[in-house]
Amino acid sequence: MSNINEPQYYILHETVENFTLCEREKIPSCLSHSCPSLSQEPPADISNFPRSPSLPTMKLQGSFKEFTPDFTDDEGDGIYWFRCSSPGLYQCRESGLVFDMRGEGDVSYRIVPWDRRLLSQHGKKPAGPLFDISCQQQSVAQLHLPHCEIRSTGGCHFLSVAHMHDEGIDFIRPVKITETHVVINITGFSPFGNIKDEDSPPDLVQALVLLFHKHLDPESDHLINVLMLPKNIVLEKVLRFRKKLDENEVFLETPPHCKLQPKQLYTLSTCPGEELVLVQPTEGEFDPESYDNYFPTFQVVYKEMRSRIKLFLRDSSSSSVWERWVCFSTARVRRSYGPTRQNLSPKELLEEIRSSFIDRISESVLKKLQDKMLEKKVLNDSEREDVEAGRTKRDKARVLVDTVRNKGDAASSEMIRSLCVLDPYLSGDLKLM
Known part of the structure; x- marks a missing residue:
């Protein structure tokens, strides 16, 4: 008993x-x-x-x-x-x-x-x-x-x-x-x-609004796919899912955090307004269970390339729950129309992106990338110290990329793979993934 x-x-x-x-x-x-x-x-x-x-x-x-x-x-x-x-x-x-x-x-x-x-x-x-x-x-x-x-x-x-x-x-x-x-x-x-x-109250939850820009011909429509997802999704899985759907789509790194009501309808609007920009559909429901498929709730369509656009997400009472200015780089969009890099070796690929890497990598990602290269034994302690000896972030980035690419394709491939994990936005922009 x-x-x-x-x-x-x-x-x-x-x-x-x-x-x-x-x-x-x-x-x-x-x-x-x-x-x-x-x-x-x-x-x-x-x-x-x-x-x-x-x-x-x-x-x-x-x-x-x-x-x-x-x-x-x-x-x-x-x-x-x-x-x-x-x-x-x-x-x-x-x-x-x-x-x-x-x-x-x-x-x-x-x-x-x-x-x-x-x-x-x-x-x-x-x-x-x-x-x-x-x-x-x-x-x-x-x-x-x-x-x-x-x-x-x-x-x-x-x-x-x-x-x-x-x-x-x-x-x-x-x-x-x-x-x-x-x-x-x-x-x-x-x-x-x-x-x-299943019968729990539909309370507000932490959520993310993620934006993906569709690279199209300059004479055609431009698209922004807007996803509303629960905050505890794994972002890297979302990025890989979207990349498999369309390798020309670019993740737009914009502050994504907001609070959304499960199963509630939301509307998306823009500035400039509807005469220049089309938003479809007119309203969309937030699904807090989107953990397997990552498809857009809204799509923003516009004809002319612009430097920025403002998006407003509103609830059923017309209160704004998320609004952001989305800034575009016309140079980045034009660059995506260039030749593919499929035939380049990893070392040649690092050589091609060298200047952009030095200019654009952030201090925090650069530090994590150094740690990863040391962990993977691509760098030794002495080479890591040489990188850290740089006076500026650009100096450190320059020493890192040159040290790695001079070690050949295996080391260059490891650095490219690690960069794609640590900064998928920059990696996508540099067409590394």
């Missing part, structure tokens, strides 16, 4: 017609609770859920160590990975995931599609990307999944985590929910992702 105070754990097994509820052997509290426990009324503050006593107290966000993951896209699989050498909290710059490592380990992860039918059968819906995570050493103690809820509205109360596996689906009760992440204890691996109750 089990103690009445001990929690029971269940796993749901999918059958042809429905799901059967089977009792599971008692396991540590880092694994899932049953569906019935999640359907109970949420507490006033979900962040107060009890944590596993076997794990240390949560570390402060300031102790996160950021890393840029390695990335491979063999056969379009898109796998991120990093090697951890010591315990600590490690945050991925690309995905926002945080790994609480109890020791060294090799962690790999990729974004996989949700089974929305399976979620819907349990009254759940996606609230973030679904990450398929693996660590052979089993050294990940906690996983922090980024969310886009606004905590003050109460939306966090309806968050939990789905753990998908061959036997079905587990629902994991969070250890803690911070302003930015849902924290869970884990011992096993496979896909994890944030979910919400």
Whole structure:
């Protein structure tokens, strides 16, 4: 007879017609609770859920160590990975995931599609990307999944985590929910992702408005594709998705942050107005579950190339929720009509973009690129010091690109690949991707 105070754990097994509820052997509290426990009324503050006593107290966000993951896209699989050498909290710059490592380990992860039918059968819906995570050493103690809820509205109360596996689906009760992440204890691996109750209130969420400029012939229409997406999407995946749809499309780096209401209709307007610019459709709905497909909500069409245009996103009450000046570089657009670089070697490609790279790379990206070249052993410590000895950002960029390209195609290819990950906007503008 089990103690009445001990929690029971269940796993749901999918059958042809429905799901059967089977009792599971008692396991540590880092694994899932049953569906019935999640359907109970949420507490006033979900962040107060009890944590596993076997794990240390949560570390402060300031102790996160950021890393840029390695990335491979063999056969379009898109796998991120990093090697951890010591315990600590490690945050991925690309995905926002945080790994609480109890020791060294090799962690790999990729974004996989949700089974929305399976979620819907349990009254759940996606609230973030679904990450398929693996660590052979089993050294990940906690996983922090980024969310886009606004905590003050109460939306966090309806968050939990789905753990998908061959036997079905587990629902994991969070250890803690911070302003930015849902924290869970884990011992096993496979896909994890944030979910919400389907009947949760449609509260405002953190969102992004992303702009992509379509390169067309100067005599034809010009296009801006406007995407409205939840904030916790993985931007790099969006950029790769759009690039595969149209390699001539350029991401316009404009401050994207705003707050949007799920399933609410929004309108987009411009300055100059409709007599010079067409916006289609006239209104569009914000879908907070856009984690697999990244298609535009609006398209802005105009005839004459212009230096800038202002966009206004308004809600049903005509209140502006996002407005930005979008500035264009006519030189950049003209440059995209030039010959392709498919026949250039990596070294020749660095030589061709050398001046633009020196002029346009930002200080922060330059520093990250140096770190990556040192990590990849493209640079040694002495060469890194030579780069840092430059008096200005341009001097440092000049030494870096010349040092790498003089090492040949392999080193040049590594630098190009790293630059595409660290600054996809500049890389797209330089036609590196």
